Amino acid sequence: MRSTGDVLAALRKLMANLPNSQGSINAYIIPSEDAHQSEYLAKRDERRAFITGFDGSAGTAVVTENEALLWTDGRYYQQASKQMDTNWTLMRDGQPTTPTIDAWLAKTLKPGSKVGVDANLIPTRAWNPLQSSLKSAGCLLLTISPNLIDLIWKDQPVAPRNPIIPLSVEYAGRSVAEKLVAMREKMTDKRASVVVVSALDEIAWFLNLRGSDIDYNPVFFSYLLVTLDDVYFFVDESKLSSAVNDHFRANKVELKIRPYGDIKEALKSLAETCENRVWISLGSNYALSALIPEEKRFHEITPINLMKAVKNEVEAAGMRQCHIRDGVALCQYFAWLERCIKERRSVDEISGASQLEKFRSVQDKFMGLSFTTISASGPNGSIMHYHPLPETNRPITDKEMYLCDSGAQFLDGTTDVTRTLHFGTPTEEEITAFTHVLKGQIALGTAIFPRKVKGQFLDTIARKALWDVGLDYGHGTGHGIGHFLNVHEGPMGIGIRLMPDDPGLEENMFLSNEPGYYKDEHFGIRIEDIVQVIPTSIGDNFNGRGALCFRTITMCPIQTKLINVKLLTDKERNSLNRYHQTVWETLSPLLKKANDAETLAWLERETQPI
Template sequence: MDMSLQRLTALRALMASQPTALAAYIVPTADAHNSEYISPVDARREWISGFTGSAGTAVVTSAQALVWTDGRYYTQFEKEADLTIWTLMKQSLPETLSMEKWLATNLLAGSIVGVDPKTMTREEWTPLQTALTKARMQLIAIDNNLVDQVRVLLKDPPPDRPHNEIIHLPTQYTGKTAGQKISELRENMVQKKASALVITALDEIAYTLNLRGSDIAYNPVFFSYLLVTPTSVVLFWHRGHIPEVIADKLLEEGVKIEGKPYDDIEATLRSFAKELSENGDGEHSIWLSGEASEAIHRAASGEGDLKKPLNLISEVSPVALAKLIKNDVELEGFRQCHIRDGIAVVRFFRWLHSQIDKGETVTEIQAADKLLEFRKDEKDFMGASFESIPGAGENGAIIHYSPSRDGPQRDIRSTDMFLLDSGGQYKDGTTDITRTRHMGEPTPFQKDAFTRVLKGQISVGSALYPKGVKGNVLDSFARKALWDVGLDYAHGTGHGVGHFLNVHEGPSGISWRPYPHDPGLKPGQILSNEPGYYKVGEFGIRHEDLVETIAVTKETKHPRAADLISDYDGRGVLGFNTITLVPHHQICINQELLTDFELNYLNAYHERVFKTLGPLLMERGLKEDYEWLEKECSPISRS
C-alpha cells in the first residue's frame, strides 16, 4: 500500500510538471493494438493501481484516484487495491457516472486532461474529446507515457517488449492461403477506393498472414503492424528482418512480404501520407479500424504534417469481419480439437474426484496444473488459451479469479462447489469451457441455482432465431430462469472465439449490452454460451460451452427443427450446435426445475458426449476414465 501511494505521488508530480499542467491523467488497460490481454510492458494500470484484472481504466487527479471496471472484477478490485487511496467505479451499475461525465462534473472549466494516444482508440478518443470540449475542458495527447516515465524515475522500469519467434500455420489448418486473404482485402480496398489498409489488431495480422506468435501470454500473436497497398505488403515487426523461412512460406502462399522495424510505423505512415498528398488528385483515403489507436489515426492522415490531412475510412476492420466467419476447414478443426479437449477435461475431473474422495490434499493451483498435464497429452496442443480459473468455494464467486502461486494455497475441500474455467490452444482451434462440480453434497440452494443456470444455457443452446439478428437479442434467454426468482449475473453470456487465436474475439457476442460492431449472426461463427450465478463469499456457478452457428431447416439435426413452420419470411433460420463435450454434474441438478424438453436435451447431450469420447478412452486403455464418464453420462429419469 505504501508503494501504491508512492507511485501515485510520483505520477501526480509528473502531471504537474508538464508544459501545461494536467488536471487528470487517464491510464487505460491497453496497448497500442487495443488488445484485451496485454503484455507486462503495457500493464500500466495494473502497476499504478495494484489491481490485476484484465479490464479497467484508471483516472488520476491531484486529489483522487479511481478505476472504472465491470462486474467481473468488483470483488477482485476490493481485494487487491488500496481502498484508502483508490475508488472503485462500478461501471455496470446505472447510477455510476461514466468516466466522461465524472471528469466533466468534477474538474474545473479550463482543465487539461492527458492520455497516451497509443493507448486509446479513435472510437474512445472522439466521444471523450467531445464531452470535455462541451464542459470547456481539453483532451491532449501525451506521446511519452507518464506511467512509463514514473517507472523509470522509481527505478522500476517496464520490461522490454517481447518479440518472440513467429511460426507459420499451414493451410491444412487455416483452409485459406495468405495470398487469398490479401487478394480479398485488395478487392475490398478497390470498392472503398482506399489507397492503403492499415491493420493494427494483432490477431487480425496473425490471421491475415497465417502466422502465429507468443508475445502475449495465452494469445498466439506477435507485436506488429501490417500495411497493405495495391502493390505491397509491409510487416512492421521487431527490427524489420523477416525470418527467411517465414518469407519463403508466405511467398509459397502468394505473398511477397517486406519487413520494417516495429517502431517505424508512425514515421512510415506520415511519410506515406505526405507522398500521397503530393502525388495524386487529393482524393486518397486510408482505411483502418476505428479501434486502431488515436496515434495511428493521426499518423495515417498526416495530421500535424499536412495542411489538408488525408481522408480516413475509420470503421470496423474488414479482417475482423472476415475471420468472424470460419471456413469449413476451421470449423472441422474446432470440432476435432473439442473432442481431444473433452478427453483431457474428463480425465482431469475423474482424477480430481478420486483424490478428494480419498482425502488427498489438492490445491486450486495443483488442479490447474494437473489439467494442463492432461491437455499436453493431446495432439496439436500449443498451450492454454487463458489462465485457468480454478475457484473453490468462495473463490468461485470471483468471476475472473486467479490464485497466486506466491501466497497461501487454497485447498479444494469435500464441502466445496468448484468452478473451473479453462481452455486450450490447438493448431486446429481454440477451446474455452467452464464446468461447476460439487466435491461432496450440494445444498438445496446450490442445486437450485445450478439448475437455473443450466436452464439458461439450454435455452440459448437450443434457441432458433432469424439470420442476421444481433447476439444481444439472445441474452435474456440465458437469464430468464434466474430472473424468475430475482437472481442474475454481472457478465455477458457469450463471446466470439478465434481459430487458434484470441479466446475472446469480436465483433459479435451475446450480452445485455450490445456489441457496437456486431454485424448480425450468420452461419459459421463460434461463440461461447456461459450463463452463471455467484454468491459472493460462498460459491460460484458457471456453465460454458462453445457453439457454432448453423443454418436450420426442418431436416436439420436440431432439437427444435421439427417444429418449424416457416423461415421468418425468407430471412433464414439459425441455431447453435454445441461442440464442447464434457458432462454436467448430475448430483447438482434439481430435476423438478427441468421441463421435459430440457431433460431430454440434457440426456441427448450426455449420450453424444459418451458416444464420442467413450470409444476414444477405451482405445487408449483409459478404462477408469471410461467407466467414470459412463456413469456421469447416464440418463436422468424422473424420480
C-alpha cells in the same frame, strides 16, 4: 496488497511538470490496453495494473491532483476491492449510480482544466466522445508523450522479442494470397487506397503466422498497411526465421518488411499521397487515426475482422476436432480430481490447475493454454475472473462447490470451457441456482434465430430463467473465440452491452454460451460451452431471411447431481440427455483406445440420462 502511495506521488509530480515542456495537466487517464488495443497484455504494457495494484483484464484508472479512481465492470468488483489499497476508489462501472469517466471528469474538474492520455493506448472510438464531453465542460483533452507510467516504472519489463512461426494452410484453410485477393475486393468496393491493420490477432490470422509475445495469445507485435499494390509489414525482423520467409514464398505473397517503429511515418506518408480513402477501425488507437487527414479517414471495422470471425471449413473442422481432444483431457482431470478427494489426498486450486494442464499437454497438436486457468473452490468461485495465487489458494474438497474455467491452444483451434461441480452434498440453494443457470444455458443453446441477428438480442434468452427467480450475473453471455488465436474474439458477442461492430450472426461463427450466478463470498456457478452457428429450417425461415441455430462442440458432461430435475421441462431434460449421449458416443471410443478404464467409468456414470 501493494502500497501505491509512492508511485501515485511520483505520477502527480510529473502531471504538475510534464516532460518536454508540455506544461501541466489536472487529470491523467491510464487505460488497460496496449497500442494494439489488446485485451490481454505483455508484461511491459500492464501500466494500469502497475499504478493501481489491480491486475484484471478490464478497467481504466483516472488520477487527479487529489483523487485516484478505477472504473471496472461487474466481473471484477470483488477482485479490484481486494487488490487495491486505500489510495484508490472503486467505480463500479455499469451500476446505475456510477457516472461514466467523462461525466465524472466534467463534473469534478474546473473549466479550463486539462486532461491527459497516451493517444497510443486509447481507441478512436473512446477518444472522440471523451474529447467532446470535456470540451462541452470547458476542459481540454491532450495527448501526452512519452507515457507517464513508463517514466515512473523503474523495473518495467522489456518488450518481448519471441520468434514467429508459420501456420500451414493444412490448418489455416486459406492461403495469404487468397485472403489478400478478398481484402482488395473489399477495398475497391469501399473506395479505399490503404487499410490500416493494428489488431494483433487480425495480423496473425491474415498472414497465417502465430507468435508468443503475449502469454496465452499466439500473436506478435506488428502492424500491417495494405494497399492495392503492396503489403507493408512492420515488425522486429529478428523474429522472422527462414521458415517464415519460406512460408511467404509458399503463400505466393511478397511483403515489404519495415521496422516496427516505422508505422507512423509510413502511414502519414501513404495517407497524404494516396488517391482515395484510408480505412482504419475506430478500435485502432487515436495516435494512428490522427495521422490521417480527416477528409480521408474511413472508419469501419477492417475486412479482416469479419473474415476471421467466420471460420472457413478447414478452420471449423479443426475447432470441432480440438474440442474433442480437449474433452478427453477435461474428463480425465475431473475423474482424477474426484478420486483424489475420495481418497483424502491433498489437492488444491493450484495443484489441480497444474494437473489439468498436464492432461491437456499430451493431447495431439497442443500448443499451450488459452488463458490462466480459473480453478476456484468455494468463495473463490464467486470472483468471476479469479485465478489462484499462493496467498489465495484453497483446497478442493467435498464440502464446497468447485468452478473450473479453462482452455487450450491447439494447432487446429482454441478451446474454452467451464464446469461447476460439487464432490460432496450440495445445498438446496446451490442446486436451485445451478439448475436455473442450466435452464438458461440450454435455452440459448437450443435457440433458433434469424440470420444476421445481433448477439445482443439473444442475451435475454440465457438470463430469463435466472431473472424469473430474481438472480442474474454481471458478465456477458457469450464471446467469439479464435482459431488458434485469442480466446476472446470479436466483432460479435452475446451480452447486455451494445457491441457497435457486431455484424450479426452468420454460419460458422463460433461463440461461447456461458450464463452463471455468483453469491459473493460463498460460491460461483458457470456453465460454458463453445457453440458453432449452423443453418437450420423453421416455418418460412423468417420470410426467407434464413434460420440459424447453435451446435455445441464442447465435449464434457454437466454434473447432474447439481440439478433439481423437477425444475426442468421435458424439452430441457431431453436436450441435456441428447448432449450427454453425444459426449459419451464421441469420447468413449477414445478412452477405450487409450485403455483409460477409470475415466471411462466416470464418463459413463456422468452421462447417464436423467
